[in-house]
Amino acid sequence: MNGTLLIGYDVERIPGRVPGEKWVGQPLPHNTAEMFLEAVVRIHREVGVPATLFVVGCNIERLRPQLEACLASGLFEIAQHTHEHFPLKTVVEESPDNVYLPGLPFDRIEEQLARPVELLQRHLGVRCRGVTAPYSYYRGLADRPDILEIIARHGMSYVRSYGRNCHDYFPLDWDVQPFWYARQGFSDLLETPMQGWIDAQWRREHGWQNWAAYHEYLKEQVERVAAAGLCWSHCQHDWTSTLYDEQLTWTRKFLEHAAERLRVMTHFDFYQRLRHQRKETAARVAGVRLTDFNFRGESSLPKGSPRDRENGNL
Numbered sequence: 001m002n003g004t005l006l007i008g009y010d011v012e013r014i015p016g017r018v019p020g021e022k023w024v025g026q027p028l029p030h031n032t033a034e035m036f037l038e039a040v041v042r043i044h045r046e047v048g049v050p051a052t053l054f055v056v057g058c059n060i061e062r063l064r065p066q067l068e069a070c071l072a073s074g075l076f077e078i079a080q081h082t083h084e085h086f087p088l089k090t091v092v093e094e095s096p097d098n099v100y101l102p103g104l105p106f107d108r109i110e111e112q113l114a115r116p117v118e119l120l121q122r123h124l125g126v127r128c129r130g131v132t133a134p135y136s137y138y139r140g141l142a143d144r145p146d147i148l149e150i151i152a153r154h155g156m157s158y159v160r161s162y163g164r165n166c167h168d169y170f171p172l173d174w175d176v177q178p179f180w181y182a183r184q185g186f187s188d189l190l191e192t193p194m195q196g197w198i199d200a201q202w203r204r205e206h207g208w209q210n211w212a213a214y215h216e217y218l219k220e221q222v223e224r225v226a227a228a229g230l231c232w233s234h235c236q237h238d239w240t241s242t243l244y245d246e247q248l249t250w251t252r253k254f255l256e257h258a259a260e261r262l263r264v265m266t267h268f269d270f271y272q273r274l275r276h277q278r279k280e281t282a283a284r285v286a287g288v289r290l291t292d293f294n295f296r297g298e299s300s301l302p303k304g305s306p307r308d309r310e311n312g313n314l
């Protein structure tokens, strides 16, 4: 299998605020996150594929029993979706809705990223390896080395923040593949972009009840990723997954379809794989150079060559 699928579920329901029910167009159950986690561990066990849960920090303590069950299955990585789901960068959509979301002032960002790291450790004994940035942005955090510095300092290895195109909207082009934030000075920090459409936007535009059409859309993306050997970080939310599908029947269908065609990994396993590949490549390049050097060192240059003169062989 050439293509790779990273499934990341954003567990983010904060009644009264996330998601905006006006934007969704209908009310959602207060216990959406609990319902979702209880169903998602069941379907992942049934299909036998891994995934990453990106949980907002302010819900970690309350969701501890459900999150523990996910960990016990051995199929889930738990990472964070910031403490309270505020945008880290300003979003200025050129879209039918022209959504504008002002980014959090810089002096509030560290707390939003640090608290979930501490809460995951305290309540679940989990070391937080990555973060999904609320709303996602054009270029991810490539233009915010100040935020990348905070993420790296708190021990995280990857960021999922690049989900929008140059119109600060969707779909994000498939050319955008995982990359290291090396130019910004964080060569061990990986971006895992979310290409295509975010589920919430696609389904809002095509009708929340229209699961069949959304499933077709997802299947097309699976074919594309498999054919071109791409890496796709797919995003679903607790509240989108349970909306008109409390048992996650459609999500399960997607897992079954994808599992036959793509390598399915958690985000942190993918990170480790990429780091390992990078090390191997570096060792190979170094090996070639060493051989090259040895060859030149041992070669019998004609007598009287500059090298012989240097070596005192004349």
Ligand SMILES: [Zn+2]
Binding pocket: 010, 012, 081, 085, 133, 134, 135
């Ligand atoms: Zn979110």
